[in-house]
Amino acid sequence: MTKILVLYHSNTQNTQRMAELIAEGARQLDQSDVRLRSISEADHTDLEWCDGIALGSPTNYGCVSWQMKQWWDQQPIENWGKRDGKIGCVFSSAGAWGGGQEWTCMSLMSILINYGFLVFGVTDYTGIKFSAHYGAISAGFPEEERAQEACRRLGLRLSEWTARLIYGREEAHPLNQTYHRFEDLGK
Amino acid sequence: MTKILVLYHSNTQNTQRMAELIAEGARQLDQSDVRLRSISEADHTDLEWCDGIALGSPTNYGCVSWQMKQWWDQQPIENWGKRDGKIGCVFSSAGAWGGGQEWTCMSLMSILINYGFLVFGVTDYTGIKFSAHYGAISAGFPEEERAQEACRRLGLRLSEWTARLIYGREEAHPLNQTYHRFEDLGK
Amino acid sequence: MTKILVLYHSNTQNTQRMAELIAEGARQLDQSDVRLRSISEADHTDLEWCDGIALGSPTNYGCVSWQMKQWWDQQPIENWGKRDGKIGCVFSSAGAWGGGQEWTCMSLMSILINYGFLVFGVTDYTGIKFSAHYGAISAGFPEEERAQEACRRLGLRLSEWTARLIYGREEAHPLNQTYHRFEDLGK
Amino acid sequence: MTKILVLYHSNTQNTQRMAELIAEGARQLDQSDVRLRSISEADHTDLEWCDGIALGSPTNYGCVSWQMKQWWDQQPIENWGKRDGKIGCVFSSAGAWGGGQEWTCMSLMSILINYGFLVFGVTDYTGIKFSAHYGAISAGFPEEERAQEACRRLGLRLSEWTARLIYGREEAHPLNQTYHRFEDLGK
Numbered sequence: 001m002t003k004i005l006v007l008y009h010s011n012t013q014n015t016q017r018m019a020e021l022i023a024e025g026a027r028q029l030d031q032s033d034v035r036l037r038s039i040s041e042a043d044h045t046d047l048e049w050c051d052g053i054a055l056g057s058p059t060n061y062g063c064v065s066w067q068m069k070q071w072w073d074q075q076p077i078e079n080w081g082k083r084d085g086k087i088g089c090v091f092s093s094a095g096a097w098g099g100g101q102e103w104t105c106m107s108l109m110s111i112l113i114n115y116g117f118l119v120f121g122v123t124d125y126t127g128i129k130f131s132a133h134y135g136a137i138s139a140g141f142p143e144e145e146r147a148q149e150a151c152r153r154l155g156l157r158l159s160e161w162t163a164r165l166i167y168g169r170e171e172a173h174p175l176n177q178t179y180h181r182f183e184d185l186g187k
Numbered sequence: 188m189t190k191i192l193v194l195y196h197s198n199t200q201n202t203q204r205m206a207e208l209i210a211e212g213a214r215q216l217d218q219s220d221v222r223l224r225s226i227s228e229a230d231h232t233d234l235e236w237c238d239g240i241a242l243g244s245p246t247n248y249g250c251v252s253w254q255m256k257q258w259w260d261q262q263p264i265e266n267w268g269k270r271d272g273k274i275g276c277v278f279s280s281a282g283a284w285g286g287g288q289e290w291t292c293m294s295l296m297s298i299l300i301n302y303g304f305l306v307f308g309v310t311d312y313t314g315i316k317f318s319a320h321y322g323a324i325s326a327g328f329p330e331e332e333r334a335q336e337a338c339r340r341l342g343l344r345l346s347e348w349t350a351r352l353i354y355g356r357e358e359a360h361p362l363n364q365t366y367h368r369f370e371d372l373g374k
Numbered sequence: 375m376t377k378i379l380v381l382y383h384s385n386t387q388n389t390q391r392m393a394e395l396i397a398e399g400a401r402q403l404d405q406s407d408v409r410l411r412s413i414s415e416a417d418h419t420d421l422e423w424c425d426g427i428a429l430g431s432p433t434n435y436g437c438v439s440w441q442m443k444q445w446w447d448q449q450p451i452e453n454w455g456k457r458d459g460k461i462g463c464v465f466s467s468a469g470a471w472g473g474g475q476e477w478t479c480m481s482l483m484s485i486l487i488n489y490g491f492l493v494f495g496v497t498d499y500t501g502i503k504f505s506a507h508y509g510a511i512s513a514g515f516p517e518e519e520r521a522q523e524a525c526r527r528l529g530l531r532l533s534e535w536t537a538r539l540i541y542g543r544e545e546a547h548p549l550n551q552t553y554h555r556f557e558d559l560g561k
Numbered sequence: 562m563t564k565i566l567v568l569y570h571s572n573t574q575n576t577q578r579m580a581e582l583i584a585e586g587a588r589q590l591d592q593s594d595v596r597l598r599s600i601s602e603a604d605h606t607d608l609e610w611c612d613g614i615a616l617g618s619p620t621n622y623g624c625v626s627w628q629m630k631q632w633w634d635q636q637p638i639e640n641w642g643k644r645d646g647k648i649g650c651v652f653s654s655a656g657a658w659g660g661g662q663e664w665t666c667m668s669l670m671s672i673l674i675n676y677g678f679l680v681f682g683v684t685d686y687t688g689i690k691f692s693a694h695y696g697a698i699s700a701g702f703p704e705e706e707r708a709q710e711a712c713r714r715l716g717l718r719l720s721e722w723t724a725r726l727i728y729g730r731e732e733a734h735p736l737n738q739t740y741h742r743f744e745d746l747g748k
Contacts, residue, residue, distance in 0.1 A: 062321060062484035063438065066447045070440035081684045081743065084735055085725065096318040098337060102289030103321060103484050106667070110436035110477050114694055118679040118722065123642045129326040131283040133675055134249060134290060139316040150285060161646065161679065165726040174645055182642065249671035251624065253631035260627045268497045268556065271548055272538065290671050293480070297623035297664050301507055305492040305535065310455045320488055348459065348492065352539040361458055369455065436695060470692040472711060476663030477695060503700040505657040508623060508664060513690040524659060 001033040002163045005050035006155070008057070009039045009068040014093040014141050015058050018151050021142065022054045022091060025155025029172060032159045039071040044079060052162035053117065054155060055108050056091040056136075062100030064107045072111050084116030087162045089154055090135035093142070101137035108135070118165075122157050124181040126150040146183075188220040189350045192237035193342070195244070196226045196255040201280040201328050202245050205338050208329065209241045209278060212342025216359060219346045226258040231266060239274040239349035240304065241342060242295050243323075246279050249287030251294045259298050271303030274349045276341055277322035280329070288324035295322070305352075309344050311368040313337045333370075375407040376537045379424035380529070382431065383413045383442040388467040388515050389430050392525050395516065396428045396465060399529025403546060406533045413445040418453060426461040426536035427491065428529060429482050430510075433466045436474030438481045446485050458490030461536045463528055464509035467516070475511035482509070492539075496531050498555040500524040520557075562594040563724045566611035567716070569618065570600045570629040575654040575702050576619050579712050582703065583615045583652060586716025590733060593720045600632040605640060613648040613723035614678065615716060616669050617697075620653045623661030625668045633672050645677030648723045650715055651696035654703070662698035669696070679726075683718050685742040687711045707744075 004026045010016035016038070023036040037046060047053075057068040090108035094101045109119045122132040127146025136154045138147055163172035170176070193210045197203035203225070210223040224233060234240075244255040277295035281288045296306045309319040314333025323341045325334055350359035357363070380397045384390035390412070397410040411420060421427075431442040464482035468475045483493045496506040501520025510528045512521055537546035544550070567584045571577035577599070584597040598607060608614075618629040651669035655662045670680045683693040688707025697715045699708055724733035731737070 060443075060447050061488040063443065063481045066440045066444035069434075069437065069443050073434050073440045082736065084684055085722065087679065096312055096316045096320070097284065097334075098289075098318045098320055098322075098324045100289065100320050100484065100488060102285070102287065103293065106290065106293075107437045107481050107484075110474065110481075110695070113680070113682045114435040114474060114684075116681075116684045118648065118681045118726070119674070120677075120679045121674045123645055123675075123677045125283055129283045131285045133283070133285055133287050134671070135285075137285045147284075164646065165679070168729040175643065247630075247634050248675040250630065250668045253627045253634045256621075256624065256630050257627035260621050269549065271497055272535065274492065287671065287675060294624045294668050294671075297508070297661065297668075300493070300495045301497075301622040301661060303494075303497045305461065305494045305539070306487070307490075307492045308487045310458055310488075310490045321484075351459065352492070355542040362456065470686055470690045470694075471658065471708075472663075472692040472694055472696075472698045474663065474694050476659075476661065477667065480664065480667075499657055503657045505659045507657070507659055507661050509659075511659045521658075 001031050002159055002167060003049055003051045004032055004034045004159055004162065005046050006034065006036045006054045007039065007042055009065050011058055014138060015056050018091050018093060018136060018138055018142055019056050021148050021151035022136065022155035025152030026159045028156045029159035029163060039068060044076055047083065050086060051166045052087040052158045054089050054091060054158050055112060057104060057108060059092045059094035059100045059104040062103035064104060081116065086117050087158065087165060088112035088117035088119045089158050091151065091154060092135065093138040093140065095140065097139045099139065102134055105135035105137065120161060122154055124153055125183050126153050127183050188218050189346055189354060190236055190238045191219055191221045191346055191349060192233050193221065193223045193241045194226065194229055196252050198245055201325060202243050205278050205280060205323060205325055205329055206243050208335050208338035209323065209342035212339030213346045215343045216346035216350060226255060231263055234270065237273060238353045239345045241276050241278060241345055242299060243278040244291060244295060246281035246287045246291040249290035251291060268303065273304050274345065274352060275299035275304035275306045276345050278324065278338065278341060279322065280325040280327065282327060284326045286326065289321055292322035292324065307348060309341055311340055312370050313340050314370050375405050376533055376541060377423055377425045378406055378408045378533055378536065379420050380408065380410045380428045381413065381416055383439050385432055388512060389432050392465050392467060392510060392512055392516055393430050395522050395525035396510065396529035399526030400533045402530045403533035403537060413442060418450055421457065424460060425540045426532045428463050428465060428532055429486060430465040431478060431482060433468035433474045433478040436477035438478060455490065460491050461532065461539060462486035462491035462493045463532050465525065465528060466509065467512040467514065469514065471513045473513065476508055479509035479511065494535060496528055498527055499557050500527050501557050562592050563720055563728060564610055564612045565593055565595045565720055565723065566607050567595065567597045567615045568600065568603055570626050572619055575699060576617050579652050579654060579697060579699055579703055580617050582709050582712035583697065583716035586713030587720045589717045590720035590724060600629060605637055608644065611647060612727045613719045615650050615652060615719055616673060617652040618665060618669060620655035620661045620665040623664035625665060642677065647678050648719065648726060649673035649678035649680045650719050652698065652712065652715060653696065654699040654701065656701065658700045660700065663695055666696035666698065681722060683715055685714055686744050687714050688744050
């Protein structure tokens with residue numbers, strides 16, 4: 001089983017809803033064991049357990065929330081440098097388009113890269129003018145289908161990369177899939 | 188007169204249209220002399236001339252276009268460190284929401300900060316769930332009114348900060364204006 | 375008087391020492407009223423009071439510490455959007471060169487830009503191969519003179535920009551100073 | 562054989578020297594086929610060929626050089642979205658510490674993430690207060706041993722991740738190595 005952790009902090013349920021959609025997407029690949037956890041439900045054993053992670057936070061000041069940062073800053077220091085080589089991706093909701101979601105994704109990636117994860121974005125388009133190139137983003141609650149599908153796709157991609165790269169399942173490689181990866185481009 | 192340069196590169200007219208809207212906004216403050224220039228029309232004398240700049244590029248790979256970067260990399264080296272203290276802001280269009288516009292805004296800010304500019308974003312909301320907190324962004328052509336207004340607001344704000352900070356015009360300070368700065372928040 | 379706030383969080387005294395040097399530099403310009411405060415000593419009245427800020431944090435995971443982020447996330451929401459137009463800069467120490475100091479500077483700038491500050495870096499070189507182009511950085515305690523001078527210069531520059539841009543003191547403009555701004559370049 | 566591409570642009574030989582050291586490190590793992598190429602020597606067939614890439618550029622304005630950006634912007638558009646799942650890392654030299662190397666690393670990562678690569682940093686310390694957490698960085702020519710070793714380590718790590726993740730060679734996993742990963746921490 002591919003072990004996927006969707007770890008999030010949410011104040012208003014917006015980021016939480018994204019997390020649920022990402023978990024749903026991660027389960028679209030068979031043999032995926034998906035844990036959906038808020039930071040209050042997760043600890044270092046979840047971090048050790050997972051092969052891949054999707055990490056999400058609200059956008060506050062164009063940066064990860066203090067609660068999510070605290071969760072990482074208080075991880076047992078002795079584990080650092082001993083968890084290298086897991087797969088990671090990120091997501092964030094803000095109050096507005098142009099509100100700093102992509103800057104927050106960068107700060108979330110910074111945490112993952114520092115901890116030894118390999119991070120990725122999604123090349124796919126999941127609807128007209130919609131993508132998750134640097135992580136899944138939302139303005140408020142993810143109501144539109146294209147935004148919801150971006151979350152699911154991020155989760156699916158996480159399962160795919162983890163299955164391919166950690167477990168060597170060549171059939172899980174995104175380039176071997178038959179679903180439509182570029183909805184925006186009219187194919 | 189407050190001297191404002193709107194400097195852009197555009198492949199598809201999307202970033203160009205943003206530039207036009209920003210120039211329009213910059214002219215909303217009286218005593219603003221606004222130059223709207225593509226990189227092929229501008230040189231180091233424009234950079235010397237201006238008090239404030241709005242710098243815009245398409246998003247390619249979540250980063251400034253090579254053409255815009257080339258324009259800066261080829262600026263006369265002897266001018267560097269002698270233009271400090273101007274005011275700057277940024278804008279970018281990408282093919283999709285989540286396409287890296289805000290990462291591109293960061294690379295554009297990096298150029299301006301390096302050259303000695305002071306950079307800002309816009310705290311205002313210009314419609315439901317729309318802002319330009321780290322610069323104005325668009326997915327494709329800026330068709331929606333809230334996206335167009337974000338461009339205009341960025342330009343207006345540039346004129347306001349330049350008038351206030353460079354020329355000491357206290358009446359130009361955004362906090363002294365009567366227009367509606369937070370459309371999203373129902374006031 | 376130009377009102378300067380040096381606001382920091384420090385776990386190991388490294389960032390604190392940087393803050394002290396920055397405060398020292400800020401006082402090099404006459405008519406500067408400088409408050410040096412850790413986050414445990416500062417509140418929203420300091421933020422309202424200041425004309426300019428230097429904001430510093432340790433580098434943890436290439437990002438602002440959770441304590442500093444908490445300080446900002448818990449600012450009274452009703453003040454947001456009403457403090458625009460102050461001047462800001464940033465600083466950070468990490469355990470190593472290449473440890474993510476400049477990424478942390480970016481997250482600190484993100485906070486300031488979001489809150490309505492105009493942010494700057496220092497074009498000057500303060501010794502052989504040393505600068506603070508995107509804020510002052512250190513690996514551990516700032517022991518070298520060039521690293522200490524980078525902190526002082528950042529503080530001085532903050533006083534200069536604040537004096538010039540907020541109070542219109544043309545004589546405070548960095549380009550009107552007689553000190554040596556480019557130690558690295560042999561002039 | 563693990564196919565590694567070290568792709569760089571260099572104006573002054575500083576970034577080139579880093580590239581050579583990275584290639585040297587990449588060859589430290591057996592069964593590594595390493596191509597060291599400047600952008601003038603490389604084209605899209607090298608990008609297709611490689612399993613892993615180290616991408617390097619000088620720091621100009623805290624961002625990738627226009628020449629390196631041009632190389633990517635002019636890649637055949639039809640290949641985009643069809644090269645997903647390779648492994649990547651980055652490096653950059655600037656004129657000074659604090660000169661924006663880590664911001665440039667971010668722009669280089671942005672290119673790789675956009676193109677579908679999974680990117681990583683190095684958790685290891687390669688000497689007192691020296692690391693490559695977000696890519697290898699240098700101020701000028703990499704003269705110090707700790708800086709040179711950071712380059713080699715980045716290259717070695719690239720070979721290790723590529724061998725492990727693309728080819729399933731568990732023995733290549735960094736956590737299974739016997740060399741000293743944390744020189745800074747008193748061993």
